[in-house]
Amino acid sequence: DGGITQSPKYLFRKEGQNVTLSCEQNLNHDAMYWYRQDPGQGLRLIYYSQIVNDFQKGDIAEGYSVSREKKESFPLTVTSAQKNPTAFYLCASAPRDRGLNTEAFFGQGTRLTVV
């Protein structure tokens, strides 16, 4: 079945360590996105990519990095520079150039906890 796979579902990290969250899609979508969700908050955009080998910062990019070497994959690295990394992270993808009504498809998320 087509969809977006995020792994792992739960991730624990020690303070000071970098950690990489995986996001893979088989929907043949050009655009991919990373969002962060905190309790009682909506989703905030971290990074997005509209095409392979290109990506742009979102609203809260500090302390995060991404790569887009393949169309299917958009991994997110949470670096030690991210001061408050404990959160729920959601990856999304969407086709390009389909208009304002284009919906985004989301993965099931990764819950990151810093211990």
Place this chain on the structure above:
Amino acid sequence: AQKITQTQPGMFVQEKEAVTLDCTYDTSDQSYGLFWYKQPSSGEMIFLIYQGSYDEQNATEGRYSLNFQKARKSANLVISASQLGDSAMYFCAMRFARYYSGGGADGLTFGKGTHLIIQP
């Protein structure tokens, strides 16, 4: 700045009753799109319904309808005949044309959500 407000942090509703989830927005843009997503406890975001700012008819998708009042800048989600499986977080979101650069979620701004619990 664009802003979306969902004033109901949580709601308890009896099964089979209709539910209205509020969403108001603040923008001076004329061209935008409004979305509602459902987030069950599993975590993924599920697209429910879309309304364009120039659409004259209110959007409907099965049991979901969108009560769009452009002059009042509100886009409330109505769920008819609620079911236990409707219990989830619900998010209102907007995409603004002047931030839209071809991607599916560029400029997508989310509200803080409403936690809906359907009681038997």
